Amino acid sequence: MSVADLLLEGDPRAVARAISLVEDDAEAGRTLIGQIYGHTGRAYVIGVTGAPGVGKSTLVDRLVSEARRAGRTVGVLAVDPTSPFSGGAILGDRVRMSAHANDTGVFVRSMATRGHLGGLAAATSDAALVLDAAGKEIVIIETVGVGQDEVDIVRTADVSIVVLVPGTGDDVQALKAGIMEIADIFVVNKADRDGADQAVSTVIASLSLQTFAEGEWRPPVLKTEAVNGVGVDRLWAEIQRFREHAANQQHDRRKASHESRLRGLLAQQLLEHVEKRLPPGEFDRLVEAVANRKTDPYSAAARLMSRALDV
Amino acid sequence: MSVADLLLEGDPRAVARAISLVEDDAEAGRTLIGQIYGHTGRAYVIGVTGAPGVGKSTLVDRLVSEARRAGRTVGVLAVDPTSPFSGGAILGDRVRMSAHANDTGVFVRSMATRGHLGGLAAATSDAALVLDAAGKEIVIIETVGVGQDEVDIVRTADVSIVVLVPGTGDDVQALKAGIMEIADIFVVNKADRDGADQAVSTVIASLSLQTFAEGEWRPPVLKTEAVNGVGVDRLWAEIQRFREHAANQQHDRRKASHESRLRGLLAQQLLEHVEKRLPPGEFDRLVEAVANRKTDPYSAAARLMSRALDV
Numbered sequence: 001m002s003v004a005d006l007l008l009e010g011d012p013r014a015v016a017r018a019i020s021l022v023e024d025d026a027e028a029g030r031t032l033i034g035q036i037y038g039h040t041g042r043a044y045v046i047g048v049t050g051a052p053g054v055g056k057s058t059l060v061d062r063l064v065s066e067a068r069r070a071g072r073t074v075g076v077l078a079v080d081p082t083s084p085f086s087g088g089a090i091l092g093d094r095v096r097m098s099a100h101a102n103d104t105g106v107f108v109r110s111m112a113t114r115g116h117l118g119g120l121a122a123a124t125s126d127a128a129l130v131l132d133a134a135g136k137e138i139v140i141i142e143t144v145g146v147g148q149d150e151v152d153i154v155r156t157a158d159v160s161i162v163v164l165v166p167g168t169g170d171d172v173q174a175l176k177a178g179i180m181e182i183a184d185i186f187v188v189n190k191a192d193r194d195g196a197d198q199a200v201s202t203v204i205a206s207l208s209l210q211t212f213a214e215g216e217w218r219p220p221v222l223k224t225e226a227v228n229g230v231g232v233d234r235l236w237a238e239i240q241r242f243r244e245h246a247a248n249q250q251h252d253r254r255k256a257s258h259e260s261r262l263r264g265l266l267a268q269q270l271l272e273h274v275e276k277r278l279p280p281g282e283f284d285r286l287v288e289a290v291a292n293r294k295t296d297p298y299s300a301a302a303r304l305m306s307r308a309l310d311v
Numbered sequence: 312m313s314v315a316d317l318l319l320e321g322d323p324r325a326v327a328r329a330i331s332l333v334e335d336d337a338e339a340g341r342t343l344i345g346q347i348y349g350h351t352g353r354a355y356v357i358g359v360t361g362a363p364g365v366g367k368s369t370l371v372d373r374l375v376s377e378a379r380r381a382g383r384t385v386g387v388l389a390v391d392p393t394s395p396f397s398g399g400a401i402l403g404d405r406v407r408m409s410a411h412a413n414d415t416g417v418f419v420r421s422m423a424t425r426g427h428l429g430g431l432a433a434a435t436s437d438a439a440l441v442l443d444a445a446g447k448e449i450v451i452i453e454t455v456g457v458g459q460d461e462v463d464i465v466r467t468a469d470v471s472i473v474v475l476v477p478g479t480g481d482d483v484q485a486l487k488a489g490i491m492e493i494a495d496i497f498v499v500n501k502a503d504r505d506g507a508d509q510a511v512s513t514v515i516a517s518l519s520l521q522t523f524a525e526g527e528w529r530p531p532v533l534k535t536e537a538v539n540g541v542g543v544d545r546l547w548a549e550i551q552r553f554r555e556h557a558a559n560q561q562h563d564r565r566k567a568s569h570e571s572r573l574r575g576l577l578a579q580q581l582l583e584h585v586e587k588r589l590p591p592g593e594f595d596r597l598v599e600a601v602a603n604r605k606t607d608p609y610s611a612a613a614r615l616m617s618r619a620l621d622v
Contacts, residue, residue, distance in 0.1 A: 030609040033607055037608075038604050040604065051362050051363065255598060255599070255602045258602045258608070259598045261608050262597065262598055262608055262612060265609065265612035266582060266585065266612045266615050266616065267579075267581065267582050268578075269613070270578065270582065270585065270616065271577060271578050271581065273620065274577065274581065283570075283573075286573065287566060287569050287570045290569045290572075291562070291565060291566045291569050293351065293352055295348075296344055296345045296349075297348075297569070297572050297576055298341040298344055298345060298576065300576075301573060301577045301580050302580065304573075304577050305577065305580050305584065309581075
């Protein structure tokens, strides 16, 4: 049987192999997605993001327990920046997931954050498709940070959860992260710490500056203590409430994500096409000319276009 | 006189206007870069990055003072995520910069982090070229977060400074940010807080896992209290030491940055070219087909390629 067939039966080794394929962005990965794509679109994708140190991994671990209690199978993708210092995925976080190590209804995978030819967001999106095709009903994507990559990843989720903690910097800076706009649900984790109520108030105050239309979802702000399991049942309930509320918009949201995905893929394939058609060394010669100020980057790009496409 | 001419004379209003042009990514912005590009490449670009709340803005403010004391003119680009909640650039940070408000040798500008057709890193890079052409000898780019955008921005800098604070999460998580690799200098700011020495030790321990060649730069780990101005003179001195040490590699580093820039520009122009050549509605029809699982994203991209380029 092929990897695709085994994967569609939910075989965990096939799932692992398939994610490696899409991570390496090999031709085989693209072929695989083509084979399984018709079996996707059923999983509900939960994005969880926040700065390092807010306790995302523990929170995700607890969310997995809630999902299991509700009888759902779960796939987790942890997008951790890989550092040569840590030697790949961070041990500390994944060890906590060992609570689910013997549960065949749970599949956990760390994604490397570099080395993806097609970009991290693309690889993560494909990995989520793999989990979806393998029958996981809930897919949780955990990302660190607030850069464009993370925003792109979280945008592909059906619901986006932003995790904060009390007392990181002053209030203004806690809100500076640029992720306020993408949150469907806010979580103030480590809520046993001083300043938890103030953090909640600050987020609510910020939301009050925004205008919500009649019937529009207004992101709730929840307190959790993930390490003690406090408040996670409430978070799970709010996720379900959002899912019902947003059922009508889900198609549009997914369509926007498909559009951005398609645009990115097209850009990548166009670049490959052009580089094949350029005379050997042409690209490097123009890079050198830009570095030496003999031409500017825009003129150089226009010249590459005309050389490759006869336009 | 044209914006370009006024800008080359250092006129601050022309600088502001030029940065707005490149931010809007209008044709006019590209033309402007073509006009001024031959006058760039002289500024020394310092990248400062770190999570929200570590005190980057204050540190940058103090670095500006050091640069001014050394007789250098300075441009600052603050890349702050724009939130509808905060109404644009964050007031708090920029207010601190008012110490330099009456100093004509200093130009400070916040960059919006969204709405850039060519990407944030490209807009920031062009804005740095504007400051360079306007005669600013030092350009400081301050970025929040640790996503790919930030990494791309910081890679365009001649020296990269990563700012940490004591006691944010446990040690493993403090090192999880994926920015260890890009740091030429580490700063533990708010060093009057508990755990500062431990934070320094942790970074040094992590560095000790890495192999440094004979004569290779080993990132120093400095303690600062930016609000009290403590340690910033030392940081400035280390920046000068790195500049001298890396003088030979600077060309290669800039060339790598030019290469990645050129590739990004080419991708963007190719997309524009293809979208012009497709039948009206073709792109949307394929997005819909992907959303409805009638085709997969890779096949859809391949079809768009063949429709647009006859390949």
